[in-house]
Amino acid sequence: MDHAWxxxxxxxxxxxxxxxxxxxSDNKKIKSIIENQEGFTPRHIYIGRRGLVTxxxxxxxxxxxxxxxxxxxxxxxxSIIKIYSFNDILSCEVFEDDFSVTKTVRSSxxxxxxxxxxxxxxxxxxxxxxxxxxxxxxxxxxxxxxIVVNDINQPTYDIPFLSIETKKGGIVHGDAxxxxxxxxxxxxxAIKQADQACNA
Numbered sequence: 001m002d003h004a005w006x007x008x009x010x011x012x013x014x015x016x017x018x019x020x021x022x023x024x025s026d027n028k029k030i031k032s033i034i035e036n037q038e039g040f041t042p043r044h045i046y047i048g049r050r051g052l053v054t055x056x057x058x059x060x061x062x063x064x065x066x067x068x069x070x071x072x073x074x075x076x077x078x079s080i081i082k083i084y085s086f087n088d089i090l091s092c093e094v095f096e097d098d099f100s101v102t103k104t105v106r107s108s109x110x111x112x113x114x115x116x117x118x119x120x121x122x123x124x125x126x127x128x129x130x131x132x133x134x135x136x137x138x139x140x141x142x143x144x145x146x147i148v149v150n151d152i153n154q155p156t157y158d159i160p161f162l163s164i165e166t167k168k169g170g171i172v173h174g175d176a177x178x179x180x181x182x183x184x185x186x187x188x189x190a191i192k193q194a195d196q197a198c199n200a
Contacts, residue, residue, distance in 0.1 A: 026054070026071070033079060034058045034067055040083055042067065046183060050142070050160040057147075057159055059186055066190065068147070068157050086194040088150040092187035094180045095144045102181065104188040107195045141165045143176045145183055159183070 027047055034042050034056065042058035054071035064086040071079045093103040143162035148155055161183075162176035 030054075030056050030069060030071060030079075033069065033081065037067060037081065037083060039063065040065055040067055044183075044186060046159070046179065047071075048160040050163040053160070055157060055159045057145075057157075057183065059190070064190070064193065066187070068149075070157075082149075082151065082154065084149050084151070086190040087197070089187060089190050089194065090148040090150055091146075092148075092184050092191070093146045094184050095142075095146060096177070097141055102184055104184070104191050106191055107199075138168050139165050140168045140173050143173075143180050145180050145187075147187065 030047055031045055034040070034045055040058075040060050041062065043061050045056065045058040047054065047056045056067075056069040056071060058067040058069075059065075060067070065083055066086070066089060067081065067083045069079050069081050089106075091103065091105040094101040140162065141164070142160065145159045145161060147157045147159070149157070161180040162173065164172070166172040
């Protein structure tokens with residue numbers, strides 16, 4: 001019995017090490033894809049994962065551009081890369097378990113109304129938010145940053161910052177929340193700069 005438990009632990013450690021290796025390798029490939037985009041020099045890069053879904057975001061403050069990558073199973077062959085100007089960022093919002101925590105929207109009132117419909121997704125999003133009440137009290141299961149862009153083919157992106165249930169206010173939750181708010185802050189600055197340029 002002791003030998004079987006030892007073998008199980010060793011196999012678990014090997015599997016974990018392999019998982020970390022492949023994730024590190026994928027991260028390098030994703031960063032390389034972003035850094036090699038013509039006319040784009042990333043100042044900040046973040047890669048978020050939830051299950052088989054991987055989404056990366058990068059920002060070039062000098063050129064006023066944001067790069068978003070929907071990563072495929074084959075990072076280099078199947079990834080979809082989009083680059084948007086700051087002017088294309090319509091809103092950004094942080095969600096914890098489908099409940100909005102903070103939000104920034106372009107200043108136009110009409111634009112704000114349009115973004116509201118996209119960001120909340122009507123009744124389906126309300127139902128999704130209510131389903132979050134099923135989690136264990138005092139815990140958080142996920143944190144997402146939702147970005148709405150001026151792109152008829154892909155108007156929204158949800159970037160995961162937390163994908164496991166953890167104690168609200170704990171170290172894991174705090175770290176994920178801080179990263180999400182940092183990126184929300186960067187995008188809020190992008191939105192503000194785009195507004196200022198339009199109003200100049």
